[in-house]
Amino acid sequence: KRHKQPSTEDLISGILQGDITALSRAITLIESKNPSHFEKANALIKGCLPHANKSVRIGITGVPGVGKSTFIESFGLLATSLGKQVAVLAVDPSSSVSRGSILGDKTRMEALVKEPKAFIRPSASGESLGGVARKTRETIILCEAAGFDTIIIETVGVGQSETAVHSMVDFFLLLKLAGAGDELQGIKRGIMEMADLIAINKADGDNLKQAKVAKVEFNRALHLYPKKSSGWQPKVMLCSALKNEGIQDIWEQIQDYVSLTYKTAYFNKKRSEQNKFWLIQTIEEHLKSNFFNDKEIKVALEKQLQLIEENKTTPFAAADYLLRFKV
Ligand code: GDP
Structure with missing residues (x-):
């Protein structure tokens, strides 16, 4: 029997009421690698953040x-x-x-x-x-x-x-x-x-x-x-x-x-430092994964690696070339 997936609003209100089933489901969405869940996961976090x-x-x-x-x-x-x-x-x-x-x-x-x-x-x-x-x-x-x-x-x-x-x-x-x-x-x-x-x-x-x-x-x-x-x-x-x-x-x-x-006030200061750190971290992670998962870049990267092996380019020239690709 298939259950209807609860809406984001339902999950958030469930979480705020301390409903463990809603919490577990929401965590599963956050952990999901399915890109169609990303938006929902972000909405969940945003909804929970003030609390x-x-x-x-x-x-x-x-x-x-x-x-x-x-x-x-x-x-x-x-x-x-x-x-x-x-x-x-x-x-x-x-x-x-x-x-x-x-x-x-x-x-x-x-x-x-x-x-x-x-x-x-x-x-x-x-x-x-x-x-x-x-x-x-x-x-x-x-x-x-x-x-x-x-x-x-x-x-x-x-x-x-x-x-x-x-x-x-x-x-x-x-x-x-x-x-x-x-x-x-x-x-x-x-x-x-x-x-x-x-x-x-x-x-x-x-x-x-x-x-x-x-x-x-x-x-x-x-x-x-x-x-x-x-x-x-x-x-x-x-x-x-x-x-x-x-x-x-x-x-x-x-x-x-x-x-x-x-x-x-160190407690809150540390948390806000951590939040700033995580912002940068998330962007880095995102840029990196966009870059390395790009189809065109993957091919070009292989080629540059080969050229390096053959001593036909330097790592810096190769990086410079690859970083010019539009991600
Ligand atoms: P973990 O791998 O760090 O999670 O370690 P565990 O909690 O699984 O413990 C490993 C082993 O050490 C188990 O056999 C525990 O029973 C034992 N152990 C854990 N804490 C103590 C302790 O305070 N005293 C003694 N004697 N043994 C302990």
């Missing part, structure tokens, strides 16, 4: 196995118990339809998925990082319009996805494990610099002692960085997502961060 923003957006990253899903489950349940409405989204450019999304996977957050005040949506798939990030960003707006006030965005600690998530959240949480010995090895410097809080997870049982050592080392490393423009001094905390320990302290840190940055 968005009343939220705290929290990015969570860490290598696979660090305990992100377990953490989000504990953290999300704490938030809902405090009356918050929690949406969990993911940025995972590596996920594909065939493989299934590894992040934001519902089966990994069994209790949270049953919680009526929580909404879990896996990463958009089959896209470049830019595409996935953009769709997640748009999904944030829809979730906020639907009344979700705590938005969690999970990403895996590999590649550039952390930078993308950092550019769409208010607060960035880095989950770490106490490793064997050299704690700071293998940390991408940039990631530590982005973090507003480092939580050393699995600080339980036999791990506790090592975790305490790691805490001291991470703290020392953090103090080597210049002060953040938010005025916030990032801390290192211990937690056990599995045993539900230290989760409340982390929650309170985030509340402190929000109060501080609200007071200094």
